[in-house]
Amino acid sequence: MRLELKLPSGLLRGRKRPPEDSIALRAWVLAAILVGEVAVLTSGYFDVVTGILVPLLTVVAFTVSHYRRREKNYLIKATLAVFFREALEVTLRHAGSAREAIFVDTGDTRLRSARAQGSRVLAP
Numbered sequence: 001m002r003l004e005l006k007l008p009s010g011l012l013r014g015r016k017r018p019p020e021d022s023i024a025l026r027a028w029v030l031a032a033i034l035v036g037e038v039a040v041l042t043s044g045y046f047d048v049v050t051g052i053l054v055p056l057l058t059v060v061a062f063t064v065s066h067y068r069r070r071e072k073n074y075l076i077k078a079t080l081a082v083f084f085r086e087a088l089e090v091t092l093r094h095a096g097s098a099r100e101a102i103f104v105d106t107g108d109t110r111l112r113s114a115r116a117q118g119s120r121v122l123a124p
Contacts, residue, residue, distance in 0.1 A: 019069040019070055020069070023066075026062065026066060030058070030059065030062050033058060034055055034058065034059075037054055037055055037058060038055070041054060041055075064076075
């Protein structure tokens with residue numbers, strides 16, 4: 001007895017959904033993201049320039065995303081991948097090691113104060 005397996009023809013190429021054209025949906029998503037950014041940026045940890053640039057660049061990114069939603073955007077995707085990799089490297093280097101970056105709570109202020117005093121931090 002021989003069992004034949006056939007893949008559906010649409011499975012190999014993948015099905016591409018049409019891009020979302022709802023401007024109202026995009027506006028609500030942008031508003032939600034901006035509220036989150038403002039909440040984080042007003043915590044006092046970031047400087048004024050960052051507080052202005054982050055929401056501004058978010059609006060620019062949403063605008064570019066809306067106008068290029070039907071394109072492949074390979075150059076934008078590659079550029080973002082390079083920037084994210086560099087940001088990860090800077091984050092890990094700033095933390096001192098990958099182990100600290102992964103296992104230390106980012107809200108824990110003991111690490112910063114211990115580094116300022118030149119002592120070692122014990123695990124919580």
